[in-house]
Amino acid sequence: MKYLSTRGRVRSLSFKDAVMMGLADDGGLLLPESIPQLTPGDIAALEMLDYPELAFQVLSRFVGDIPSADLKSLIDRSYASFTHPDITPVVHHNGVHILELFHGPTLAFKDVALQFLGNLFEYLLAERGEKMNILGATSGDTGSAAIYGVRGKENINIFILHPHRKVSPIQELQMTTVTDPNVFNLAIRGTFDDGQRIVKEIFGDLDFKAKYALGAVNSINWARVLAQVVYYFYAWGRVRKKTDCREICFSVPTGNFGDIFAGFIAKKMGLPIRRLILATNENNILTRFVRQGDYSIGAVSQTYSPSMDIQLASNFERYLFYLYDEQSGRVRDAMSELASTGRLAFTAAEREKVAQNFFAQAVSNAETLETIRDFHGKTGYLLDPHTAVGVRAALDLGDGQTPTVCLATAHPAKFGEAVQLAIGQEPTRPASLAGIEDREKRCETIDADTTAIKNYLATHAL
Ligand SMILES: Cc1ncc(COP(=O)(O)O)c(C=O)c1O
Numbered sequence: 001m002k003y004l005s006t007r008g009r010v011r012s013l014s015f016k017d018a019v020m021m022g023l024a025d026d027g028g029l030l031l032p033e034s035i036p037q038l039t040p041g042d043i044a045a046l047e048m049l050d051y052p053e054l055a056f057q058v059l060s061r062f063v064g065d066i067p068s069a070d071l072k073s074l075i076d077r078s079y080a081s082f083t084h085p086d087i088t089p090v091v092h093h094n095g096v097h098i099l100e101l102f103h104g105p106t107l108a109f110k111d112v113a114l115q116f117l118g119n120l121f122e123y124l125l126a127e128r129g130e131k132m133n134i135l136g137a138t139s140g141d142t143g144s145a146a147i148y149g150v151r152g153k154e155n156i157n158i159f160i161l162h163p164h165r166k167v168s169p170i171q172e173l174q175m176t177t178v179t180d181p182n183v184f185n186l187a188i189r190g191t192f193d194d195g196q197r198i199v200k201e202i203f204g205d206l207d208f209k210a211k212y213a214l215g216a217v218n219s220i221n222w223a224r225v226l227a228q229v230v231y232y233f234y235a236w237g238r239v240r241k242k243t244d245c246r247e248i249c250f251s252v253p254t255g256n257f258g259d260i261f262a263g264f265i266a267k268k269m270g271l272p273i274r275r276l277i278l279a280t281n282e283n284n285i286l287t288r289f290v291r292q293g294d295y296s297i298g299a300v301s302q303t304y305s306p307s308m309d310i311q312l313a314s315n316f317e318r319y320l321f322y323l324y325d326e327q328s329g330r331v332r333d334a335m336s337e338l339a340s341t342g343r344l345a346f347t348a349a350e351r352e353k354v355a356q357n358f359f360a361q362a363v364s365n366a367e368t369l370e371t372i373r374d375f376h377g378k379t380g381y382l383l384d385p386h387t388a389v390g391v392r393a394a395l396d397l398g399d400g401q402t403p404t405v406c407l408a409t410a411h412p413a414k415f416g417e418a419v420q421l422a423i424g425q426e427p428t429r430p431a432s433l434a435g436i437e438d439r440e441k442r443c444e445t446i447d448a449d450t451t452a453i454k455n456y457l458a459t460h461a462l
């Protein structure tokens with residue numbers, strides 16, 4: 001399997017080179033040259049595999065250049081750190097199927113891919129005798145998951161930008177209390193969008209990128225998206241066993257369009273997904289795109305689901321590549337139009353194509369709290385605010401026949417304040433958060449300025 005850039009000027013990369021390149025050198029995002037196609041028989045054969053075995057079966061279709069035994073071992077080590085034996089269990093409450101993705105070390109779905117990517121980086125660096133400086137931006141969850149994926153690893157330093165005072169207190173502590181010498185937390189005076197822009201600008205300086213051996217942990221990195229494809233297949237197998245369904249829907253709380261894009265890839269591979277429900281918070285640019293063909297950037301609002309307080313969704317570019325029938329010239333034009341005007345418009349035919357794959361709904365702050373409260377009242381099950389956004393959209397948009405799986409992307413304990421507002425009490429904390437406020441912390445506050453971050457990197461890089 002070879003990889004190419006959405007912007008067409010990087011081609012024929014191996015999987016390993018695609019992982020190391022992160023952002024494509026032409027400014028685009030990397031994708032496989034073709035999507036492996038699974039027959040109904042192939043899919044049936046995957047249905048009841050356990051998580052690591054399923055991950056191997058899915059990943060190996062995209063990875064041509066790592067020996068099977070090594071890939072298996074990377075997968076096994078990555079999921080050994082999860083606290084639930086099923087890794088991503090599916091639970092059922094009040095007719096809603098919930099895919100719990102928060103049993104990893106930092107209690108969010110990001111661990112599923114970042115435990116794997118951390119081990120993969122370590123493996124590739126050892127093989128090449130190289131070192132790496134990871135640069136990433138977070139709205140709250142990628143940061144800690146990436147830090148936990150590489151903390152203490154040799155030949156890797158990690159620099160994570162988070163928006164100062166715009167992540168939840170627990171999210172902040174999960175990052176800043178990791179004081180391993182290879183971990184650098186930078187609170188930027190700005191938004192996540194500023195952080196993501198700075199990361200892409202720095203990766204776009206190819207001399208700087210090469211000099212400091214920069215690596216990407218955001219969903220910029222194809223390995224992130226790929227590892228997330230697996231749990232769509234996993235959920236399908238579990239729900240099919242329970243309901244004998246022929247099709248399924250997924251409701252995905254969305255910010256950077258990475259998680260739902262992984263679902264789109266699963267659908268393209270042949271998984272019988274009727275529709276993907278794209279659920280946004282009040283930062284509703286992606287909902288406006290699906291419903292009205294209006295992709296226009298606005299100001300970021302702070303919500304109870306802070307990890308989705310994003311305007312410019314990185315992986316939207318990957319989706320555009322398919323919407324434009326894999327014409328990289330059109331993607332290049334669209335990305336420069338977006339950069340200069342802040343908006344993109346779509347034809348009726350393109351909107352129809354979008355509608356074949358997605359439903360969308362924006363969920364307000366008030367509706368988020370109401371959904372946490374109602375669901376808890378009816379079932380005793382506590383949703384985190386991001387998951388609540390997805391559950392609300394599923395309840396409103398589901399067809400009442402096709403089973404809908406809601407992705408539970410974070411543990412409610414990461415968002416105590418919102419949960420307290422919704423149900424009048426703080427969520428119970430898992431053991432990993434015990435006493436987190438009392439631990440030693442390390443973080444520096446810095447302007448959201450590309451040159452300032454480059455200078456910081458140059459001083460602290462390996
Ligand atoms: C808890 C949580 N839910 C949902 C999302 C949205 O996922 P994506 O950015 O892949 O759309 C994020 C952030 O990415 C998150 O941290």
Ligand SMILES: N[C@@H](CCOP(=O)(O)O)C(=O)O
Nearest residue numbers: 138139140141142218219307
């Ligand atoms: N919500 C994310 C934002 C970054 O997204 P990524 O999937 O591209 O890493 C976060 O929690 O940081």
